[in-house]
Amino acid sequence: MTSRIPWAPMARMAGRRALFAVPVLLAVTFGVFAIAAASPFDPVKAYAGTGGLTASEQTLDQLRANLGVDQPLITRWWDWLTGALGGDFGESMVMRQPVGQVIGERLGWSVLLAATAFLLAILIGTTLGVLAARRPGGWLDRAVTSLAYGLEAAPPFWLGLLAVWFFALKLGVLPAGGLTDTGSTVVSAGQVATHLVLPACVLAVSQLPWFVLYVRQSVGDALEEDPVRGARARGLAERTVLLGHALRSGLLPVLTLIGSRVPELITGALLVETVFSWPGIAAATVEAATSVDFPLLAALTVLATAAVLLGNLVADLLYGLADPRVGFDG
Amino acid sequence: MAEITEPAWRARGVRRRSTRTWRIRTSAVITLAVGLAVLLVPPLVQLDEQAVDLAAKLQPPSLAHPFGTDDVGRDLLLRCVYGLRVSLLVGLVAAVVATVIGTAVGAAAGAFGGRVDRLVMRLVDLFSSVPHLLLGIFIVAMFRPGVWPVVISVALTHWLSTARIVRAEVLSLRARPYVDAAISGGASRVRVAVRHLLPGVLPQAGLAAVLMVPHAVWHESALSFLGLGLPTHQASLGTLVQSARGSLLAGDWWPTLFPGLFIIVPTLAIAGLAGAWRERLNPRRRSELML
Numbered sequence: 335m336t337s338r339i340p341w342a343p344m345a346r347m348a349g350r351r352a353l354f355a356v357p358v359l360l361a362v363t364f365g366v367f368a369i370a371a372a373s374p375f376d377p378v379k380a381y382a383g384t385g386g387l388t389a390s391e392q393t394l395d396q397l398r399a400n401l402g403v404d405q406p407l408i409t410r411w412w413d414w415l416t417g418a419l420g421g422d423f424g425e426s427m428v429m430r431q432p433v434g435q436v437i438g439e440r441l442g443w444s445v446l447l448a449a450t451a452f453l454l455a456i457l458i459g460t461t462l463g464v465l466a467a468r469r470p471g472g473w474l475d476r477a478v479t480s481l482a483y484g485l486e487a488a489p490p491f492w493l494g495l496l497a498v499w500f501f502a503l504k505l506g507v508l509p510a511g512g513l514t515d516t517g518s519t520v521v522s523a524g525q526v527a528t529h530l531v532l533p534a535c536v537l538a539v540s541q542l543p544w545f546v547l548y549v550r551q552s553v554g555d556a557l558e559e560d561p562v563r564g565a566r567a568r569g570l571a572e573r574t575v576l577l578g579h580a581l582r583s584g585l586l587p588v589l590t591l592i593g594s595r596v597p598e599l600i601t602g603a604l605l606v607e608t609v610f611s612w613p614g615i616a617a618a619t620v621e622a623a624t625s626v627d628f629p630l631l632a633a634l635t636v637l638a639t640a641a642v643l644l645g646n647l648v649a650d651l652l653y654g655l656a657d658p659r660v661g662f663d664g
Numbered sequence: 665m666a667e668i669t670e671p672a673w674r675a676r677g678v679r680r681r682s683t684r685t686w687r688i689r690t691s692a693v694i695t696l697a698v699g700l701a702v703l704l705v706p707p708l709v710q711l712d713e714q715a716v717d718l719a720a721k722l723q724p725p726s727l728a729h730p731f732g733t734d735d736v737g738r739d740l741l742l743r744c745v746y747g748l749r750v751s752l753l754v755g756l757v758a759a760v761v762a763t764v765i766g767t768a769v770g771a772a773a774g775a776f777g778g779r780v781d782r783l784v785m786r787l788v789d790l791f792s793s794v795p796h797l798l799l800g801i802f803i804v805a806m807f808r809p810g811v812w813p814v815v816i817s818v819a820l821t822h823w824l825s826t827a828r829i830v831r832a833e834v835l836s837l838r839a840r841p842y843v844d845a846a847i848s849g850g851a852s853r854v855r856v857a858v859r860h861l862l863p864g865v866l867p868q869a870g871l872a873a874v875l876m877v878p879h880a881v882w883h884e885s886a887l888s889f890l891g892l893g894l895p896t897h898q899a900s901l902g903t904l905v906q907s908a909r910g911s912l913l914a915g916d917w918w919p920t921l922f923p924g925l926f927i928i929v930p931t932l933a934i935a936g937l938a939g940a941w942r943e944r945l946n947p948r949r950r951s952e953l954m955l
Contacts (some may be wrong), residue, residue: 358793366802373806487931489882491889492905492924499917510913600795605886619798620890623805635802639793 340662344651347662351647355640360415362639366632367411375626414632424629428621433633437615443513444614447607448599450530451537452592458538459545460588464581466546467553478546486543490602494536494609501532508532511611533610540602541595545588553584586656593649596642684940691936698930702749711742722916732918735911740919743904744926751900751927754815755880761819762880763873766826771865773827774834775857781831788824796821797886804892814893818883826872830865837864867945874938878931885927901927 378398398404405413417424423433466478485493502510509515509532514525556562557580565575600616607617615634622630654662717737725732731740773784791799800817807813837843843860851859881901887893888902896903901923908919 358790361790362794369803369806375806483932483935484928487878487928487935489885489889489905489924489927491886492920492927495905495909495912495920496917496924499912499915499920503913503915597792597795601797604797604801605889608890619801620892623801623890623892626805631802631805635794635798638795638798642793642795
């Protein structure tokens, strides 16, 4: 089976996408600098903080020169770009440490949260979707579909807050936020696990509607197709037909599209990490935005764009693998 | 968002049709009620939604205060209606701006084709590569505070789907015989665009605009919740949830619960109506996904 994986066309597709990603990332970085240049925000005043109110014009000019803000837009962008290629994304003003270090310390926690949430969403979404597809129009189908629409309309931050109220305050079974208990100095796996439960579940629930509706649709369609009709005609048990035939062909397109869900996942993480004070990069993005920490915000925007492009590539590669008719031409 | 189409087996039965009618009627009633409430309550009721009454702070829902009161004794039902008014206004303006941008860009791409089309579609790809809420956060962070940065940030992240829809529609309309007939009849470019292409595109663009309103409200709420959206004196639904965090951590759930319901219920109602409209526009594509 492994020998049949078309490595060469896949590698060519990945190469083409990497080439395409270069102008996109360049344009995004330039756009970020252009927006900042057009805004009334003054990085010098932000850097100086309250000291900037009393500082002399001379000091501010000195600071302006030090930060390179007196340079034209193109020069600043180019300086940042050449620095970024060498791994230097500048200094985060709010965290008071290099941007690269901020990302390095926090990326892992975000990946842990997102991966757990995704896994949960796939498991629950597949179960509910299959249950709904089994009896279309039945009470279970209508209940699951309504729930999915309701959850899709519900803001994740609101769900998160209600979850905190119910599980952390009312029942007192789970911690309300953070990574470890307050006062604890070491990060132990057990503490991280209990602190992970609520944010991961809420993030999973915010991604759930798409999975449920898509699996329901996909499996429902597969139940109408010839292989399933053939399996039924051979007298196979309904359970075998559903799980062995309809689910197999119905779930594949859903799983391959997971990569294209990165933007929604980032949107959800921005809100969920903030609600639960999870020490990931999404919460750092919001902090950076609140205190207009441009170097950190710029780097995180570019990082998110790269993640989206990578997710799209993974989705297209998997889709081409799952359905050979599609190929790797995109 | 992916389209969920309904197979033939789903269309059978009278009960199905009656549930559909019921859904459309409920959606219409809720939408009408919400519209009347946000339009009429502020001028008619003449109550000050900012009126502080510390003696009545954090009261649970009761007959006098159906949604309870917040941490300075303001009536939450009144606050929610005012919040919805602000959120809907921001959402409507953002949706209109986004629809105008999307229709203009999509129509230009479809009508001119060639190099313009490729350039426009690259631009759409570019904007789709940045997660929308993140781009919104970035724009708002740089230009805040105020209402307009929020409107612009929501509009700038929402025109993409409209541009795609309008472009596809223009491309399909251009291939119709009556457009060929108009061109060979000597109609000018402008006349073809205004008389023959625009009327065909408008229903689709209008539908996209209606579906965009709840989405825009959702975005504005998220920005306001993060503390990056509207200033607190123009309380929106997101701001209400944000300012209720303190009370929630003290165990009082109602200041958080009700503003959220005020986001969900109108969203579902508008989506229900728009879904019915979409079925009439594209009868073959029975879609229910709205966000």
